[in-house]
Amino acid sequence: QVQLVESGGGSVQAGGSLRLSCAASGRTFSVYAMAWFRQAPGKEREFVSAKIVGGYSTYYADSVKGRFTISRDSAKNTVYLQMDNLKPEGTAVYYCAAQTRPRSVVGCARNYDYWGQGTQVTGPS
Numbered sequence: 001q002v003q004l005v006e007s008g009g010g011s012v013q014a015g016g017s018l019r020l021s022c023a024a025s026g027r028t029f030s031v032y033a034m035a036w037f038r039q040a041p042g043k044e045r046e047f048v049s050a051k052i053v054g055g056y057s058t059y060y061a062d063s064v065k066g067r068f069t070i071s072r073d074s075a076k077n078t079v080y081l082q083m084d085n086l087k088p089e090g091t092a093v094y095y096c097a098a099q100t101r102p103r104s105v106v107g108c109a110r111n112y113d114y115w116g117q118g119t120q121v122t123g124p125s
Contacts (some may be wrong), residue, residue: 001026001027001029001079001111002009002024002025002026002027002098002100002114003025003114004022004023004024004096004098004114004115004116005022005023005096005116005117006021006022006023006024006033006096006116006117006118007020007021007023007121008020008021008119008121009094009119010120010121010122011121012014012086012122012124013124014124015085015086015124016086016124017082017084017086018083018086019082020036020080020081020083020096020119021078021079021080021095022034022036022079022081022086022096022116023077023078023097024077024078024079024098025077028077030100031050031098031100032053032054032099032100032101032102033050033051033052033053033059033098033106034050034051034055034072034097034098034099035047035049035050035059035096035098035099035106035107035112036048036049036079036081036094036096036097037094037097037109038044038090038092038093038094038121039092039093039095039118040089040091040092040093043092043120045095045108045109046061046092046111047107047108048060048061048064048068048081048094049061049068049070049081050070050098050106050107051070051072051079052073053060053072058070058089059106059107063089063090063104064083066084067083067084067086068081068082068083068084070082070114071086074109081094085097086121086123087123088123088125090121090125091121091122091125092121093118093120094118094119094120094121095115095116095118096115096116097109097112097115097116098112098113098114099111099113100113100114116120
């Protein structure tokens with residue numbers, strides 16, 4: 001079992017930034033990859049970013065490349081999502097997810113085994 005708790009959500013004005021945190025506990029050594037997804041009202045869950053825990057590989061959705069950065073603090077078992085230059089379409093509930101073994105498609109939500117409760121992000125309007 002792995003528990004994930006997100007924090008850091010909030011509202012920003014035009015050009016604003018937020019840093020989301022996802023603290024992992026439980027069987028954290030079993031985690032192969034961690035990722036961020038987001039879901040806006042009435043829309044499907046959307047992949048945002050992912051990081052391979054034991055390596056350097058990172059992945060980003062085209063919509064956030066150059067603006068968002070994923071990172072991890074191994075000592076704290078925490079993954080971060082730095083979100084710069086937030087846009088109105090960034091408004092959503094952001095979820096942290098963990099994958100326990102390699103899968104062929106990193107951006108597929110069904111390939112993740114554990115999920116956090118979500119944190120609300122409201123972009124500029």
